[in-house]
Amino acid sequence: MQKAISAAAAAALIPDGASIMLGGFMAVGAPERLIDALVARSARGLTVMGNDTARPGVGLGKLIDAGCVARAIVSHIGTNPITQQKMIAGEIEVELAPQGTLAERIRAGGAGLGGVLTPTGVGTMVEEGKRVIEIDGASFLLEKPLRADFALLRAHEADYNGNLTYRLTAANFNPVIAFAADCVIAEPDAIVPVGVIPPDAVRTPGVLVNHLVERLC
Amino acid sequence: MDAKELIARRVALELRDRMLVNLGIGLPTLVAHYVPEGISVAFQSENGIIGFGAPPPDGMEDPHLTDAGGRFISALPGAASFDSATSFALIRGGHLDMTVLGGLQVDGKGRLANWMVPGKLVPGMGGAMDLVVGAKRVIVAMQHTAKGKPKIVEELTLPLTAMRRVSLIVTDLAVIEPTDEGLRLRERAPGVSVAEILAATGAKLLVDGETPEMPIASPERVAA
Numbered sequence: 552m553q554k555a556i557s558a559a560a561a562a563a564l565i566p567d568g569a570s571i572m573l574g575g576f577m578a579v580g581a582p583e584r585l586i587d588a589l590v591a592r593s594a595r596g597l598t599v600m601g602n603d604t605a606r607p608g609v610g611l612g613k614l615i616d617a618g619c620v621a622r623a624i625v626s627h628i629g630t631n632p633i634t635q636q637k638m639i640a641g642e643i644e645v646e647l648a649p650q651g652t653l654a655e656r657i658r659a660g661g662a663g664l665g666g667v668l669t670p671t672g673v674g675t676m677v678e679e680g681k682r683v684i685e686i687d688g689a690s691f692l693l694e695k696p697l698r699a700d701f702a703l704l705r706a707h708e709a710d711y712n713g714n715l716t717y718r719l720t721a722a723n724f725n726p727v728i729a730f731a732a733d734c735v736i737a738e739p740d741a742i743v744p745v746g747v748i749p750p751d752a753v754r755t756p757g758v759l760v761n762h763l764v765e766r767l768c
Numbered sequence: 769m770d771a772k773e774l775i776a777r778r779v780a781l782e783l784r785d786r787m788l789v790n791l792g793i794g795l796p797t798l799v800a801h802y803v804p805e806g807i808s809v810a811f812q813s814e815n816g817i818i819g820f821g822a823p824p825p826d827g828m829e830d831p832h833l834t835d836a837g838g839r840f841i842s843a844l845p846g847a848a849s850f851d852s853a854t855s856f857a858l859i860r861g862g863h864l865d866m867t868v869l870g871g872l873q874v875d876g877k878g879r880l881a882n883w884m885v886p887g888k889l890v891p892g893m894g895g896a897m898d899l900v901v902g903a904k905r906v907i908v909a910m911q912h913t914a915k916g917k918p919k920i921v922e923e924l925t926l927p928l929t930a931m932r933r934v935s936l937i938v939t940d941l942a943v944i945e946p947t948d949e950g951l952r953l954r955e956r957a958p959g960v961s962v963a964e965i966l967a968a969t970g971a972k973l974l975v976d977g978e979t980p981e982m983p984i985a986s987p988e989r990v991a992a
Contacts, residue, residue, distance in 0.1 A: 576815040576852070577838035579831065602815075602852065603894070606838075629891025630838070638890070647890075650814065651856030651898035658853045671860065671898045674931035707832075719849045720816045721832035726851045754851075 555765035561736045562588035564762070568621075570598040570699040572657065572728035577603060577630065578610025580721030582705040582738040584764060586610065590617040600657070600699055602650060602724055603627040604634040615643070624697070626650035649677060652694050654727055660696035661730025667694050702732035706755070709739035710748050713757030722754065729755045738764040771940035774957060775909050777802045779868055779938050780985035782907055783809050787865040788858075790814060790899060793837040796868040796909050802985040812864065814855050814895040819847030836895070859895065860902035867903035869896060871910040871937075873919050873926050876971040878933040878946020880908055881926035893929065900930035912939035918970030920944070920951070941965050943982050950974050955982035 562585065565571065575581025581601075589597075590613055597619050604625055605612040614620050615634050622644040628634040637643040648656070655667045668691035672678055682693040704725045706715040715737055717725055729735055737760045769777075776798035783789065783799075787809045791797050803809060812818045813835040820841040823829070829840035843849070850858075858864055873881040880900060883893040900906050910919060920937065937944040942965045943955035952974045956965055962979050 576836070577834065579815070579834050579838070603892075625892065627892040627894040629889075629894075635890060647892045649893050649897040650852070650895040651860055651902075654851075654853040654856050669860065671901045671930070673901075675897065675928045677893075677897065717851075718832040719830065719843065720813070720834055722849060722851045723816050724852045727853045 555742065555763045558584040558588040558738070558764050559591065561585055561762055561764055562592050562594065564734065564736070565589065565594065565701055567594055568596040569701055570600070571701040571703055572699040572724070572732055573599060573601040573611055573703050574705050574723060574725030574728060575601055575605065575610045576720065576723040578605040578612065580705050580717070580723050580725055581605065581610035582703045582764075583610065585703045585736060585738050586613050589614060589619055593617070594619045596621045598622040598624070598699075600624040600653075600697060602653070604631040606630050607633050618642075622646070624648060624653070626653050652677070653697075654724065656694050656697040657724070657727050657731045660698040661727070664696060666696055668692070669694055697731065699728075699732045700734065702728040702735045704729055704735065704737040704755070706737050706739040708741050708743055708748060709737055709760070709763050710743050710745045710757070712745055713737065713760030713763055714748050714753040715739065715755035715757070715760065716748055716752055717754055726754050729759045734761045735759055736762045736764065740767075742766055771911055772798060774940055774984065775938050777984035778943065778982050779907055779909050780804060781983060782866065782905070782936065783807055784865075785809070788812055788818065788863065790859065790864055790867045790903065792867065792869040792896070792899070794870050796870060797835075797837070799868055799909070801988045804985050812855070812858065813841070814852075814859065814899075816851060816855050817841075817843065817847060817849045819844045856895070856898050859898050862902060862904065864899075864903045866905040866907065867899040868907045868909050869899060871908040871919065873921055873924050874908055874934065874937055875924045876922045876951060878937070878951065879924065879931065880906070880929045880934050881924045882929050884927055886927065896929050900932055900934070905936070906932065906934040908934050908937045910937070910939055912941040912965075912968050918968055921970035922972070941968055944973065947974075952976070953979055955980055957982055
């Protein structure tokens with residue numbers, strides 16, 4: 552862990568064309584300050600990975616609106632008509648993945664596994680181009696791990712060592728992506744001294760976090 | 769009573785005490801309003817919570833607490849929250865007793881299509897594929913027809929959600945159970961004849977003797 556940095560400084564670390572994972576489910580638990588900073592610096596050509604593209608004007612939707620995204624790997628775009636328009640116009644490439652498969656591919660990427668075998672998607676369009684593996688008479692798809700250059704997390708509390716907590720449904724993909732990127736930037740709602748967060752309450756160990764976004768004001 | 773309420777009140781009778789249930793977005797969420805008296809179920813929302821309840825009063829919503837459709841909810845005493853990998857381990861791993869999902873089409877083998885209309889509507893599958901593969905019971909809750917056309921068809925024209933045969937189809941006209949022999953008509957909606965159901969269905973329906981009228985759960989007591 553280094554000292555806390557501004558959202559703008561964090562966004563400056565992320566080059567155009569980078570791959571980034573973002574926490575958030577319909578923008579709940581999305582790192583909004585980091586997203587705003589990427590929009591402010593007019594990031595371009597990003598590959599984004601997250602649950603969904605939210606709605607225009609919130610969460611990942613803001614990156615879509617501002618033209619920052621070249622490619623999206625998500626489970627759902629139905630609530631964001633702009634993603635659909637840009638996909639049809641060929642401005643954004645969208646890879647749709649079943650939500651549980653997306654979570655497990657990211658988990659595998661962060662856990663050093665060579666892939667996951669899941670029954671989800673067998674016999675559907677999701678199977679196209681993938682290996683089907685039979686184990687004890689049941690069919691599974693081999694889904695490959697996902698990693699990214701950066702993971703942008705939203706947390707509830709961070710301590711000075713980067714240990715993180717989350718609240719309620721704002722956790723979603725955040726604790727999963729924390730393992731799966733070369734550089735992890737966490738945006739906490741509050742930063743507290745070491746020792747304030749009890750060890751059992753830590754859901755993302757601070758060793759995974761490279762940068763914390765500084766306090767709100 | 770409108771068609772959606774009828775469907776939700778019939779589906780509610782499939783709930784059993786102590787079940788863990790996931791309700792899809794849209795029509796299926798209405799089922800939570802009609803949980804029969806004396807039955808206690810826990811609802812899971814795949815964005816990471818078991819045991820959620822009605823929306824908080826206006827202005828008291830928690831921005832960190834919504835359902836999978838992004839609507840504000842409350843956490844009931846005893847609720848548990850978790851990340852997305854855990855949520856789908858619950859779903860795929862056989863820990864979810866029942867899911868209720870909307871449908872675009874169901875075929876003669878009882879297989880569901882509900883995640884895209886090529887060239888028109890590409891919302892994405894979200895959690896639907898995992899839910900159909902993993903839940904112990906899969907109930908499809910949908911209108912029987914769309915713009916006058918049957919949604920229950922011999923062959924799907926829309927992309928499949930999963931190979932798995934669903935457990936039950938509940939519509940505004942009928943309750944249909946997919947079986948090894950084919951789609952079996954189990955119940956008809958109040959005031960609807962078997963002939964009307966057959967005319968509105970694009971797949972072969974097996975009809976055994978008299979088809980009883982569908983029972984429905986009591987009207988809403990307290991919002992779940």
